Amino acid sequence: MHPFVRSNASLIAVGVIGIALLVGLPLALELFTLLRVTLFVIFAILALSLAFIWGYGGILCFGHSAFFGLGAYAYAVSVINVGDSTLPIVIAMALPALLAAALGYFMFYARISDVYVGVITLTVTLIFYNVVNSTAGPQYRIGDVHLGGFNGIPNVPSLNVPFDPNAVLGPQDMFWVCMVALMLVYFGLRMLLRMRFGRVLIAVRENESRVEFLGYDARLHKLIAFSIGGAIAGLAGCLFTAWGGFISPTAFSVVQSAQIIIWLMVGGVGTLIGPMIGAALISWLTASLGSQQTVDANVVLGTVLLAFVLLVPKGIAPIVTDQLMPWFLSMCRSKPSVASVSRKDKT
Amino acid sequence: MFDALNFAVGEMNAAGGLLGREVKVVSFDTQSNMQLYAQYAQEAALKHKVAVVHGGITSASREIIRPVLGKYKTLYFYETPYEGGVCDRNVFADGTTPGHNTEVLVDHAVKTWGKKGYVLAADYNYGQITSEWVKKYAKERGGDVIGTEFFPIDATNFGSTISKIQAAKPDWILTVLVGGGPISFYRQFNAAGLSGKIPIASTTFGAGNEQMVLTPEESNGIVVAYNYLQDIDSLANKEFLTRFRAKFGADYPPVTDLTMSSYIGLLLWAAGVKKAGTIDRDKVIEALESGITVDGPSGKVSIDPQTHHCIFDVHLAKFKDKKTVILNTFPQRKPIDTAMVCDLKKNPRDAKQYVISVK
């Protein structure tokens, strides 16, 4: 086998699966299921953003929904005002990135770390939640958009072909856009993690003071990672709004933040593939739970989180990378040489 | 609500179904999770291909469901009291709006209690808009609203508000509170020894059977106005309650206006289907627009073709020992608020919620 293929086997596998899903799902699924899968894809993007800053940057962000919600609202407000969705997507990523940068400067440059970062991010989310929730009065408008408080903003236009507001994307186009976005984010992050920046970021997670003794500015690395995570969460928020055509303050809620963390715990912190799978699995579970009346959804979600923290602290990612992926690869090349899959190359 | 709907469907099926077919209910628990409303609306429309969707409690959830069902051409019935203004040919709303009951309440307050009112409202669309209506109606009657406060849905501490109210010395209080937290307002109000000293009217009290949680001292004297109250003294209502209790047991909480509008909503849709002779969406809408009327436990309810809202009786009542005493009945009130902005006869392609400017 070509050495490039060998050293990038798991990456290529993810790419192949991704393209297979991209092409295959619209053919295999009926419209309604495709719409639902699109949502899972959007959540997978959201999961990636936290997987990056928590799993690789070591930043315990308990209030990740702040970026998701801000991106969602930024998109809703700007797309209704502008009409064309091209610029709003950029805004929906830029604003959360700016918020993350400001917050990161506020925290990291004061050497605040660990649980305290968690408390501050959680608090910031609560502030957003409270403030946005209290904008029901008619005086809260941005341009043509009434923020709507608890009810949120309904009837938000979906994405359109860039610079052509009349060519609104249909459900299938929407799926493609989200899937491509997911793959871009995934491979983008993978690439970033292979570059010096990414490696130093992981080193910061491992031992912040050692990184500084080596002459790297750990604070700056965390701040940049945090902003990138914020931008990706904003993108997810934007796609979410475009998908459902609405946004409400629950996007900022603690429950939303908790959801993302559950995805990570189930998928496996410190990996990228795990949280994506976690997001899809848990979202599917949540949706399925609502269609039955026997068990309360919270009981199941709580049990899942507890069980993973106590019994499967590494999440399901090791199962995927150590068993499924080699199996998949051996299927592809029909000649099993499982050992060549580098264990270090965490997917 | 869900029980009432199932009950109505059960009765209908027992009587041979609709157009000879059995009516089947597909239900979803949205866990109050907004994106699940969207998912389930899609699922209902695309996977189950239902003939009609009933549901959505909050205005927020309705505004999520409404475009989805509009897009996939599935008829939608919304049955909760709300702020008014929805103008969409695909949607029928049979809940009360401020035009139905708020005027009745304010009229009563200004005439019996005095000119100065104080409004406590939930901080969202319904609360904001209703409080505007209160102001307007009070002014028209020579009264005035001297203070308005908005609370988040989960607010539980009203100590500071109760102090502010005492400082303002209003003649009456009108509450537009919803959710579980605000129950503590009535409790704290009574604990401060103010029950009976400043009278309270409410557009929402009792809709969640708040009186069953509170003591009689805490809830006595609160004045409400609804289309349906369990204590309505009519033959139709008594028969309905007997059947309902037989199915769900005597311990089932009192039937509220909300429960009843779910029941009525289904009856209205069934009447439309019968008249149209099909479940085809466009034909059913036409049939419903022809002015369908049903006679239910709450009296005569008919659809207003112009707004797709309903015309029905409104009963003004006062709580006494966890029950209501009906003070007055205002027959066949129209959705006058929505009618100010919405005319689906003229503009059948409208599909939005108007914010009615209250002036």
Next chain:
Amino acid sequence: MDLAILVGIDFVNGVATLALMSIGLAVVFGMMRIINLAHGEFMVMGSYSAAVAYHHNVNIWVAILIVPPIAVAVIGAIIERVIIRRLYGRMVETMLATWGLSLFIVGILTTIFGSHTEGVPAPLSGIKVGNYQTSGYSLFVILMSVVTIVGVYVVLRATRLGLLARGTMQNAEMAAALGVDTSRIYATTFAFGAGLAGLAGGILAPISGVFPSIGGSYIGRAFITVIGGGPAPLVGTVTASAMFGFVNQLATFLSNPVYGEVALLVAAVILIRLLPNGITGRYFRRAL
């Protein structure tokens, strides 16, 4: 003047409520370095146990003051044995596990009681302040808050358990070497914290409604108060509640409860930025 007294009572009541909500969480955090995110649900279980006892014709005072702490302490002890014990020393994992636990409890409570609001009436009537009325029960809440804090002080200061607990928390290995059964101390401390949460839930049951998801609105504030207060449970809770409670009430009085909440949160963010280890991490380091 009368109005000033009335408003003053509101302020003190706000502070007292916050302290009452936080003290159980603070004891567990200060002594064990664990943040129990199911604390809000522990309080709700306290409220429900009070409501259930009351509806079974238990004397109202017994229902709100005796039943909840005992019931929740027992549940707390079981939870410590089954879950918390496996996670000592791993703060983040404990937070996540207790988060899962809180969802679980909300689900169980919804299954048992439904999502409608339960309640217990206030056992005290209103009292007159000049021309105004105020709730006698809110004075009782203030009193109970003071009693609880003094009680916790006495337990930590004067009892053998308190001494052992403080010793174990300072240096677990040393305590173990001296023959103290540290795992029992941890279990007792956690149950004690849970009991305090139950008591708070019982006392607050008559003023706030009781429904499964209300714990969410408790935990946020209690969590922030405890982190703001820092490692010393008593002094931390008192100082942080005084500060946040005052800010909250002031903003509420000047605008509305939403901005009251926002002001509290903003104050918390600023405090943590200035004093990452909380008030007692910087000042009163030797305090309890």
Next chain:
Amino acid sequence: MSTPPLIETIGLIKHFGGMQAIRGVDFSLAEGEIRCLIGPNGAGKSTFFKLLTGQIKPTSGSVRFRGTDLTMLQAHEIARLGIGIKTQQPSVFNGLSVQENLWIAAARHKKGKAIGQSVEAQVERFSLGGFVNSLAGQLAHGQRQWLELGVVLCGDPELILLDEPAAGMTEEERVRTAALILEINRQHPIIVVEHDMSFIRSIAQRITVFNQGMILTEGGAEEVFSNQAVRDVYLGKRAAA
């Protein structure tokens, strides 16, 4: 004494709350030198290192490195000027492999193949060849100390601070470490904090003795070890303990 010192501190003072950890230290080190810092526990040696590397800021006084005032600089800026430190507890990236540990250190100022060369040089120097892909956290204690030394060297520092480099090592490893330090000293000036006397004797030419946050005395090894004051505060106490 005509050449300017590599690093010097002038009137360095550090208070922690009421406690005076460093009270007026004037220290200087010449280019190419190797210096040992000794003193009883709590004498201020580790605090002194923290002040030199910018982990904490002095209450007053200043630190100058080749004429640059370090007092207001951040830890990573000081590191970039060329001060490397091996801390008391081995401080490496436990979750990363040996190779990755060294790579990160070298990649700060090198590119492409030069990084690999640095990494390989240190792997060879510390005989870590069999462990390049092991996680640093799984190494034996002594090896982890050496890895940290390698990480420091990969940064090509102009001054190396070593805080108890032989702590927790076997006798055999100590001898090896002493030899390595002397070898490193051929290219790099070094300051070493140590307790082990035989270790100090094997590497030190000049020794500075700290006591109660101040410099007690300074001089050649034999001179210092025979100093009565040093015996009293340090050796005497150690013997008694």
